[in-house]
Amino acid sequence: MPDISKPHDKLFKGTLQHRQITLDWLKAHLPKRILKLIDISTLKMVPNELSPKWPDTLYSDVVFSCKIKGQLSYIYILAEHQSSDDEMMAFRILCYVVELMNYHLKQGHKKLPIVLPLVLYHGGKSPYPHSRAIWECFEEPKLAKKLALKPFQLIDLTVMSDEEINTHGLASVMEILFKHYREKQSPLTWLEVLLSEEKMTTIYTQVSRDYFKDVLRYFIEICGRASDLAESDDLDKSLALWLNSVPQAKEDIMTFAQQLEKRGEKRGEKRGMQQGMQQGMQQGMQQGMQQGRQETKFEIAKELLADGASKEKIKKYTGLSDQDIEVLLH
Incomplete structure (x- = not known):
């Protein structure tokens, strides 16, 4: 069966290589309102490597670039040669339109291009037996049309108050950390908002001890910026708050504090070595210059x-x- 596509493919691509035939074909099949927007003088076939790698040889396709209202755009033409028509054709087309848009961005463009897909069908059933709408590719088309492929749901932490975030149950711990990590003031100013005893105890005892440690590590290393905390008494105060909130986690908190202290010592040693090297280099340069x-x-x-x-x-x-x-x- 796959061999049937070869003569079809050859004729299809051979036909569309001729500019005048392509123009006649587009004029015959594109709606006039769309055709008026296309600068026909800019129509140009693009390299084959832009075409998707279909899993079989039952399709042929070509891509043309053109200007639509002055903007670089694409016309994607797919010919379906198989006698058993593809029920998921709308989804195939959607996938390639997105792929072509991604290629466009990788070329340095800042905005998405318009992509006009056309499908040439000459299958065994007449008329074409499937819907061209992507919704019909879902199990529940009506539900999909209502919920899928809509503008994404945005959770903007930057405009939420801590009080609002704290109504989000255990998920509020992550959200509070993400909201405040860029702030330059001491994390002690908002740490008490995060460390609800009930909430953190639940995370430690019922959710995951490892997750509790991940939260602690993120707070110290990202929000608290460990190197800054280590040089002030804020670290001791922060750890004391953690201990007061979750006394069951004392072993894990103290272990982490000791690890942090050792790392601070190593950073101090490294800083001393770097300073020594810099001083040595400066002295050497001065001696050399003299x-x-x-x-x-x-x-x-x-x-x-x-x-x-x-x-x-x-x-x-x-x-x-x-x-x-x-x-x-x-």
Whole structure:
């Protein structure tokens, strides 16, 4: 069965390679209101690599680029050659339209292009037996039309108050952390909002001990910026609040505090090494520069001596001492 597509594919693509035939075909099948928007002079077939890799050879397709109201757009033409028609054709087309839009963005464009899909059908059943609407690809078309492919639901934490977020049950812990992590003030100013004893105890004892530790780690390392906390007494105060809220988690909290302290010591050691290296480099550069200047003075003194200059003149122009000049003379 797949072999049947080869002569169809050859004729289909061979036909659309001819500009005049393509224009006639588009004029015959595109609605006039759409055709008026297309700058026909910009119509150009694009490389084959833009076409999707269908899992079989029962389809042929070509892509044209063009300008629609001055904007780069695409016309995607698919020919279905199989005798058993594809009930999911609307979904196939949707997938490739999205793929082509993604390709467009990867080329550096900032906005999505218009993609006009056309399907040429010459199957065994007449007329075409399936819906062209994507909704009919769902188990419940009416429900899908009502719920699917709509503008996404937005949860904007930046405009929510802490009080509102705290009504979201256990999910509020994550939301509070995400909302406040960019703030420069001490996390102690909002930590008490997060650490509801009932909420954190529930997370530790009923949800997951590991998740509790993930929350603690995120608070210290991201929200508290561990290196900043470690240099103030805010860390001790923060950990004390955690201990007061969830005394059952004392072992995990103290273990984490010890790990954080060790990391702080290592950072201090590393910082000391870096400072030492920087000081050494600066001293070395200074010594090198001094040595270079001294060598330059000796070179100038040698040239002055060769020209018969007096010792006093050499001292004046080079700044060398009597002892240095004596060395040159001997």
